Amino acid sequence: MSVGVLIVGEVVDGGLHPTVRQLVNAAGQIDQDALLCLAVDDAFDVGALDCVRVGNVILLEHPNAADDGVGGVYSLVSELVCEAIERLQPSSVLIAKTDAGSVVSARVAARFAAGLAADCVDLTVNPSTGRVAVTRPVHGGSAFAVYEFAGDGLQVVSVRPGAFEADVAGGTPEVERIDLSGVSVSGAVPVLVETVSEAGEGIPLEQADVVVSGGRGLGGPEPFENLRELCGLLNAALGASRAACDAGWIDHSHQVGLTGKSISPTTYITVGVSGASQHMAGCSSARNIVAIDKDREANIFSHARYGVVGDWAKVLPAFTAAVAELAGKETP
Amino acid sequence: MLKIAVCAKQVPDTDIPPSQFKVDEDELQVIPPAGVPPIVNGFDMNAVEAALRLRDEGVECEIVIFSVGTAFALDVMKKPLAIGADRLVLVDDETSEALDALGTARVLAAAIEQDGGADLVLAGRQASDWDQGHVPIMLSELMSAPLVTLVRNLAMSAGGDSFEVERVAEGGFQRIECPMPAVMTVTNELGEARYANLRGIMAATRKRPETRTIADLGIGDVANDGKLAMTGLFVPVSESTVEFIEGEDEADAGRLLALRLREAKLI
Ligand SMILES: Cc1cc2nc3c(=O)[nH]c(=O)nc-3n(C[C@H](O)[C@H](O)[C@H](O)COP(=O)(O)OP(=O)(O)OC[C@H]3O[C@@H](n4cnc5c(N)ncnc54)[C@H](O)[C@@H]3O)c2cc1C
Numbered sequence: 183m184s185v186g187v188l189i190v191g192e193v194v195d196g197g198l199h200p201t202v203r204q205l206v207n208a209a210g211q212i213d214q215d216a217l218l219c220l221a222v223d224d225a226f227d228v229g230a231l232d233c234v235r236v237g238n239v240i241l242l243e244h245p246n247a248a249d250d251g252v253g254g255v256y257s258l259v260s261e262l263v264c265e266a267i268e269r270l271q272p273s274s275v276l277i278a279k280t281d282a283g284s285v286v287s288a289r290v291a292a293r294f295a296a297g298l299a300a301d302c303v304d305l306t307v308n309p310s311t312g313r314v315a316v317t318r319p320v321h322g323g324s325a326f327a328v329y330e331f332a333g334d335g336l337q338v339v340s341v342r343p344g345a346f347e348a349d350v351a352g353g354t355p356e357v358e359r360i361d362l363s364g365v366s367v368s369g370a371v372p373v374l375v376e377t378v379s380e381a382g383e384g385i386p387l388e389q390a391d392v393v394v395s396g397g398r399g400l401g402g403p404e405p406f407e408n409l410r411e412l413c414g415l416l417n418a419a420l421g422a423s424r425a426a427c428d429a430g431w432i433d434h435s436h437q438v439g440l441t442g443k444s445i446s447p448t449t450y451i452t453v454g455v456s457g458a459s460q461h462m463a464g465c466s467s468a469r470n471i472v473a474i475d476k477d478r479e480a481n482i483f484s485h486a487r488y489g490v491v492g493d494w495a496k497v498l499p500a501f502t503a504a505v506a507e508l509a510g511k512e513t514p
Numbered sequence: 515m516l517k518i519a520v521c522a523k524q525v526p527d528t529d530i531p532p533s534q535f536k537v538d539e540d541e542l543q544v545i546p547p548a549g550v551p552p553i554v555n556g557f558d559m560n561a562v563e564a565a566l567r568l569r570d571e572g573v574e575c576e577i578v579i580f581s582v583g584t585a586f587a588l589d590v591m592k593k594p595l596a597i598g599a600d601r602l603v604l605v606d607d608e609t610s611e612a613l614d615a616l617g618t619a620r621v622l623a624a625a626i627e628q629d630g631g632a633d634l635v636l637a638g639r640q641a642s643d644w645d646q647g648h649v650p651i652m653l654s655e656l657m658s659a660p661l662v663t664l665v666r667n668l669a670m671s672a673g674g675d676s677f678e679v680e681r682v683a684e685g686g687f688q689r690i691e692c693p694m695p696a697v698m699t700v701t702n703e704l705g706e707a708r709y710a711n712l713r714g715i716m717a718a719t720r721k722r723p724e725t726r727t728i729a730d731l732g733i734g735d736v737a738n739d740g741k742l743a744m745t746g747l748f749v750p751v752s753e754s755t756v757e758f759i760e761g762e763d764e765a766d767a768g769r770l771l772a773l774r775l776r777e778a779k780l781i
């Protein structure tokens with residue numbers, strides 16, 4: 183059997199990772215009958231597949247498939263996917279550029295000496311060559327590069343999470359099972375000792391309709407208290423630039439950007455954030471950016487819809503007080 | 515003695531204002547702004563710091579920096595030496611520009627191998643030029659060594675035969691025990707590299723990099739050519755035009771901003 187596009191989906195907690203439906207849409211740009219493969223164990227809920235619009239779903243079954251994301255740092259999943267590629271001989275493989283997808287895609291590409299286009303935000307078939315072409319942000323989002331595959335070898339594409347809408351059309355794919363319980367990782371593997379969850383503070387960034395972020399311009403950890411107050415009034419999530427996180431003013435789990443969280447709120451308010459391309463990479467799908475910064479030339483203003491040029495220490499308290507008043511509450 | 519290889523890449527300075535970032539759309543090249551020296555990729559300096567902290571903890575180790583590239587700025591590439599790394603191996607080769615991640619990983623693997631191998635290979639989580647984060651993963655494939663990505667804390671186990679690692683994960687972190695030899699990628703959560711002191715800088719000035727070409731490594735054709743070709747490179751234009759809210763003073767502007775946002779139904 184030989185197939186066109188093979189989507190490698192990520193499984194979390196016995197269900198589909200949100201990027202799976204995004205990959206379905208991405209695959210649709212180049213192949214209407216893509217196959218979806220998932221590395222699963224017994225606990226996988228097949229019901230989760232009910233409305234996935236793909237040609238077929240192939241379950242790569244292994245008793246430790248779900249364990250691996252934590253132990254082994256995705257080495258077993260990588261083996262399962264390599265085995266699936268061996269058997270199915272796809273022309274292209276599509277994976278999400280998550281932490282797991284980064285490892286799996288790079289391992290697959292190394293194993294098959296394939297071409298690997300990473301972190302793509304657009305996929306097309308070049309009408310004149312018939313080959314797959316991709317667009318991806320580079321240099322922290324300062325530029326975009328377009329690549330086209332050549333030759334006959336395997337093509338591996340990883341897709342930036344959030345770059346494609348999730349598919350909602352739905353379908354009733356046929357499910358096929360491949361027993362890969364005989365596959366193992368050769369050689370030494372890292373062993374997971376424990377997973378420690380660090381309870382995040384406030385509303386999760388990815389889900390918030392309003393996000394308020396602070397940057398280096400705040401000058402220290404204390405002003406984040408002012409932002410917390412504002413977040414409370416606006417029912418907003420609290421974000422930060424990497425500079426603020428690296429300085430230890432706020433936990434890294436609040437970092438927005440290329441190497442932090444990707445957010446897409448309706449309203450994104452930044453205070454003392456200059457708007458470096460790596461920061462903007464995480465909030466480019468925010469619909470309305472509102473910036474407070476003392477530098478009129480700051481890059482954030484070239485992305486913002488509304489801005490105030492000024493010292494946050496003067497602007498923010500008055501802004502917060504006015505917001506409180508509008509909300510019918512008084513600031514304490 | 516533990517041998518630690520740190521992979522470090524020379525990249526354009528990321529701290530230039532975005533407006534100064536220019537590309538040549540025909541030559542498909544980034545035009546570095548005049549007079550701004552390159553830097554050692556930020557995450558690679560975090561990786562050097564991780565190695566130095568092992569030494570601080572009493573682990574006897576040799577720390578060797580490996581870099582593949584060309585037109586090296588020596589004073590830049592010597593920065594890891596100035597803060598305590600022992601040696602600098604530069605694979606200086608014009609053809610390295612054309613290597614993809616797999617090609618680069620093959621060269622690094624060969625350079626490390628020729629240098630006697632390593633018990634631990636540290637790299638950055640991604641290089642800030644092409645933002646891929648593939649080279650170390652491929653390196654672990656080529657070396658058949660276990661891989662841990664996104665390391666934020668690294669220590670030697672009590673027995674001295676494995677590493678105790680904290681790895682950043684969604685919603686927290688994972689504690690991992692990793693056998694050696696291993697490949698790890700380091701993230702900025704580990705902490706910034708220390709500053710060089712005068713003595714370190716002087717010592718680094720005296721040290722000479724050990725230079726090789728790809729041919730010196732005796733690995734034949736390393737390129738993973740002809741699989742993927744860049745056909746376009748452009749700087750996006752922002753379509754947004756900002757409406758500056760002004761008032762009698764800064765506080766007034768803040769107040770008016772709230773009113774404007776309410777009017778626009780954004781809050
Ligand atoms: C590979 C890579 C990945 C990265 N990933 C990320 C990422 O995920 N997220 C991220 O945010 N960054 C990331 N960065 C870092 C990024 O390049 C910038 O360094 C960082 O975003 C700058 O943070 P900042 O805007 O808070 O600080 P600065 O750039 O220093 O800006 C501070 C701003 O505050 C203003 N200011 C100063 N004082 C006041 C005042 N009193 N009142 C009002 N305004 C004031 C200044 O005018 C300035 O605009 C990454 C970098 C690299 C190389």
Ligand SMILES: Nc1ncnc2c1ncn2[C@@H]1O[C@H](COP(=O)(O)O)[C@@H](O)[C@H]1O
Nearest residue numbers: 521522582637638640641646647648649
């Ligand atoms: N040319 C190179 N020389 C040395 N190390 C490199 C090179 N390219 C990549 N690396 C290492 O691999 C990491 C990830 O790079 P990349 O896969 O290019 O994003 C970097 O942070 C470096 O540690």
